[in-house]
Amino acid sequence: MHMEEKPAILGGKPIFEEQIPIIRPTIKDYATEQFMEKIRKILESNRVTNSENVKMLEAKIAEYSGVKEAVCVSSCTSGLVLAIQALGLQGKEVLVPSFTFHSTAHACKWNNCKIKFIECNEKTFNVSIGDLEEKITRETAGIIGVHVFGNPCETKKIQEIADARGIKIVYDSAHGLGATQSGKKVGSFGTCEVFSASPTKLLVTMEGGIVTTNDSELAKKLRIARNYGDSGNYDCEFAGLNARMEEINATLGIEMLSKINEYVANRNEYANKYTARLEKIPGITFQEITHDSTSTYKDFAILINEEKFGVGRNEVYEALKKENIASKKYFHPPVHQQKAYRTGETMLNTEKISNSVLCVPIYSKMTDETINGVCKAVAQIQNYAEEIKKNSKVMNWKLR
Ligand SMILES: Cc1ncc(COP(=O)(O)O)c(C=O)c1O
Structure with a gap:
């Protein structure tokens, strides 16, 4: 079932009027x-x-x-x-x-x-x-x-x-x-x-x-x-x-x-908020924090399972861009596939993660409005995944 609002990539109004950057240094x-x-x-x-x-x-x-x-x-x-x-x-x-x-x-x-x-x-x-x-x-x-x-x-x-x-x-x-x-x-x-x-x-x-x-x-x-x-x-x-x-x-x-502990605590709070909202969306999973550890969340990464989500990481990246949300395919390509290192070997896990990972905005200080807007955008994109997929096929065909 469709929500009322269409994603911007399908002609809806962008969630943010101004660009939401991937990082915002303090x-x-x-x-x-x-x-x-x-x-x-x-x-x-x-x-x-x-x-x-x-x-x-x-x-x-x-x-x-x-x-x-x-x-x-x-x-x-x-x-x-x-x-x-x-x-x-x-x-x-x-x-x-x-x-x-x-x-x-x-x-x-x-x-x-x-x-x-x-x-x-x-x-x-x-x-x-x-x-x-x-x-x-x-x-x-x-x-x-x-x-x-x-x-x-x-x-x-x-x-x-x-x-x-x-x-x-x-x-x-x-x-x-x-x-x-x-x-x-x-x-x-x-x-x-x-x-x-x-x-x-x-x-x-x-x-x-x-x-x-x-x-x-x-x-x-x-x-x-x-x-x-x-x-x-x-x-x-x-x-x-x-x-x-x-x-x-x-x-x-x-x-x-003197502020580092505060920044780490904030980022953990934001990561928890992101997780609580995004985990309800089919096809989204997260980096698992190692046992008995706390992360700095220098980046907050989601994994997009194309089959379950409806469209793949690259389409989500493009669709977020239209909502004025910057995201990052990070790390992509993995080092063993970069020109300087190309080894020709296959690294299944690494390639799978690298092809499905997307980092979304996280800062040392951020508002609920930003987190909620990003989550809303991802949810809308998933909701309209089928149409986005059709659209991107037509676009790819026209570009050929
Ligand atoms: C994992 C990792 N290693 C090394 C570096 C390089 O750091 P620098 O720019 O300080 O040389 C970076 C930069 O972001 C990084 O992400």
Whole structure:
């Protein structure tokens, strides 16, 4: 039975008059007089990079994450590159999930690692323990885990697998700052973890990344590595990068860290609201949060089962666009199918998730009106799925 209102893609009135973005950073909340004063002081000090504020952010992140060391870098990507290098994984076999942002793999490639792609768990979207166990060999030197959308990996199982073989674990924690597992903060798992603080994240340093670890030797190496590999005597022991963090960036990070728990709590509340409404719609399922864990919900993802919903993910994406709602096919295509990596292998779970996932708007602060509007749009699209399907076939035919 049809509801009264037609989806905009069939000529109805769009649910939102103005564009609803996929993300809405809280950065502008920090454009206060007090913050401008801090920037002025940094400029006046002439010490604009890798100085007092960077040290302070490192201390605060280490305390927050419950680890000995935090090392600020210029991005999560550079942090991953340097961590993989510092752990001696260059040229060696590493296991990397394919359902991730491409830069997880880039960091391995920059280290000439032999990348072996691993399937994702269909429910949590994180690395599949079964596939990890199957693909691991005597040659494997490293495992890269990704806490996808802020949902912590099965860290205990991964640690057991790694410990039994003396393998290093690097977590790409780009989405993970503020997540927890078994009462511990993400940031304290594996050999080290690497956060991103780019503008799409909960904690922003404009651009930036932070490596956390309990290994003080590793932290020492990373501090040299981010400074070209120069320990201060101009006689480099290895080739590093300029991957330092700027002082103004670090100041913003310090400010935002005080709000991170509030942001995580808000996002969990919004995710619960989304779930309560969307679970009633046939063909919609959700990322399952790992046992004993809290996600940051950096992204809120729905899976669309075309058979049950009536139309597929791509049609829903187009139909939401007409309602002025931005959504994101994320991560699509999976890394093993991207031009830079195309391996020709089939990864059934990963491809299935990648072809049916759609991230809908979620922010650190959002209104019920936005959540309700998005849910209403999805419900309407499902209600009119048959007509939308017919229409899209005609459109595709005309475009041919
Ligand atoms: C899973 C994952 N890893 C790495 C990165 C790269 O982070 P950065 O932009 O800080 O280098 C991102 C960026 O969004 C990401 O989503």
